[in-house]
Amino acid sequence: MNRINTRVVSVDMIIDILENNSLSHIVLREGLKDVDDKQDRSFITRLVMGTVEKAITLDYIIDKFSKIQTRKMKPLIRNLLRMSVYQIVYMDSIPESAVCNEAVKIVKKRKYVNLSGFVNGVLRNIAREYKQISYPDENSIKGISIKYSCPEWIVSKFIKDYGLDNCKLILADNQEKSGITVRVNISKATISEVIKSLENQGVTVSKGNYLNEALILKDIDNIEGLEAFNKGYIQPQDESSMLVGKAAGVKENDYVIDVCSAPGGKSIHIADILNETGNVDSRDISEYKVNLINENIARTGFKNITAKVWDATVCDEEAYGRADVVIADVPCSGLGVLNSKGDIKYHLTEEGLNELKSIQRNILKTASTYVKQGGILIYSTCTINPEENIKNTKWFIENFDFTLESIDELLPEVLRNEHTRKGYLQLIQGIDKCDGFYIARLRRGKN
Incomplete structure (x- = not known):
């Protein structure tokens, strides 16, 4: 069986992400399905995600050595140069001559023979001189x-x-890669059992920064190959996202609606906390997203959770005033998760932020109708943008019969502050030890 050309696979993925605006995590997941070799998977993942993450830096370097600016190049040439320069500058174990030779082979194979000399010349000049490049003031x-x-x-x-x-x-x-964070489903297995299972499969395991049930996994190629994953003992989820389940403060037999649930991590966390009681009504806008939720439900085996297609901006009259807790983890700019989704920053625009704010407010307005009197609405995002977070929260409580309620008793002591006493938490990557995230706890009416 012929071994795949990892660089060909990688450049095609990079083009899909940076030129076609496809989402990096989906492109990688689909593209790696047919790649069995562990080293190949690891190389492709690092090369694709590294090139995407560093695209602006790479363009600056290329433009210093090329008469044709990157923005004017053909997509294949632009992204092949980006990928190759990433290997030269950031992947020390790869000989520079091999990088140049492989790039030229790809150019010729893709019928750009007349550009092979250009690509070769630019790369060899960069390999010799990139350490002498001058950069703008680091404070500008x-x-x-x-x-x-x-x-x-x-x-x-x-x-x-x-x-x-x-x-x-x-x-x-945002440029630090710190392993995969997972949450132990504590109603399915003990933390020590899960750690033992993971270590038996060669995974390096460390405890999370805030929660006992959080584990950080390293030396892992494919989470789907882990026994603990396939038995439903663990769920990939950042600690910041786990705090939504904590802030919800659900009690056994509660009815919970999660209006923007995919891929289902928060819903499954709440089902776990409910300990097989109550019901989690998990929803999202498309069949594709609901299929992701159902895959996780099937894998984890929880019976107190169901999933269905529903647009969170459309009122569901059957749900009016029924839920003890509603989770509205709304679509957002994602500025808190650039670490794991480095392509987000290229897709965003200032105009897009304003459109998101309007969608978020529509979802809040609709989701609030499902909360029973005295019930709880959790508003959360994976962004650090105040307009999407505290400003949306203030708008909401000014216009609807909800009040912020302290989350101090629901959070680890280290995270408690003047804001959590008021009812909301803003986590910031690089300052806090997790993704950037926002959570607000709102109670409807009076008890």
């Missing part, structure tokens, strides 16, 4: 943008919202 917006490979408008926004020093911490964290 342009300099920060190039160093951390982040669009200038996002850099400006982070500086405005959090200050220069925190902006750098946030962007530096």
Whole structure:
């Protein structure tokens, strides 16, 4: 059986992500289905995600050595150069000559023979001289943008919202890869049993930063090959997302509606907390997303959770005033999860942020009707953008019969502060030890 050409596979994925605006995690998942070799999977993943993450930095380097600017190149040439420069600059174990030779082979194979000399020349010049490149002032917006490979408008926004020093911490964290975080389904297995199972399969396991049921896994190629995963003992989920289940404060026999649930991590967490009692009504907008939820339900084996297709902006009259708890983890800019989804920053626009805010408010308005009197609405996002977070929360409580309620007693002590006493938590990557995330706990009416 012929071994696949990992660089050909990688450049096609990169083109799909950076030129066609396809989502990186979906492109990788689909593209790796037919790649069995562990080393190949690891190489492709690092090369694709690294190139995507560093695209702005890579373009700056290429433009220093090319008469044709990257933005004017053909998509194959642009992304092949990006991928090759990533290997030269960031992957020390690969000989520079091999990088250049493989790039030229791909150019010729794709019928761009006349550009093979151009590609070869640019790459060999970069390999010789990239360490002598001068960069803009590291405290300037342009300099920060190039160093951390982040669009200038996002850099400006982070500086405005959090200050220069925190902006750098946030962007530096976005380039750190810290393993896969999972949550133990404690009604299915003990934490010690899960750790033993994982270590028996060669996984390096460390405890989470905030929650006992959180584990951080390293030395792992494919989570779907783990016994603990296939038996439903663990669920991939960042600790920040796990805190939604904590802040919800659900009690046995509660009826919970999760209006934007896919892939189902929060719903399954709540089903676990409910300990096979109550019911979790897990929803999302498309068959594709609901299939993801159902896959996780089937794998974990929870019987107190069901999934269905439903648009969170459309009122479901049958659910009016019925839920003890409603979870509204709304579509957002994703500025808190750039670490794991490095392509988000290229897809976002300032106009898009305003459109998101409108969608979020529509979902909040609709979801609030499902909460019974005295019940709880949890509003959450995976962003650090104040307009989507605290400003939406303030708008909501000014216009609807809900009040913020302290979440101090529901959170680990280390996370408690003046904001959590008021009823909301803003986590910021690079400052807190998890993804950027926002959670607000709102109670309807009076008890």
